[in-house]
Amino acid sequence: MIEGEEEEEYEDPVKFLTRNHFEIAFQSARKGVNEENLKSFEKFKMENDPEYKAKAEGKDGRAEIKWPEDPNALADGGDDDMYD
Secondary structure, eight states: OOTTOOOOOOOOSOSSOOHHHHHHHHHTOOOOSOHHHHHHHHHHHHHHOHHHHHHHTTSOSSOOOOOOSSTTTTOOOOOOOTTO
């Protein structure tokens, strides 16, 4: 805006974006990344994101705890703890 000029009142013809606006936009959208780049990104993500890797391998992405077979194996009655 140039100094001394008054700002004109502007009425936005689209007050809210709706799902219909996105659907119209996606009708003419095209892919901006080729298959080679997608595969490269997928490989990078598998190597660097353990949660993504677990989901891709069909796991639910949560940490897996490997409990001992014997439920009493850790209940030895000792006073050892992880802070000693």
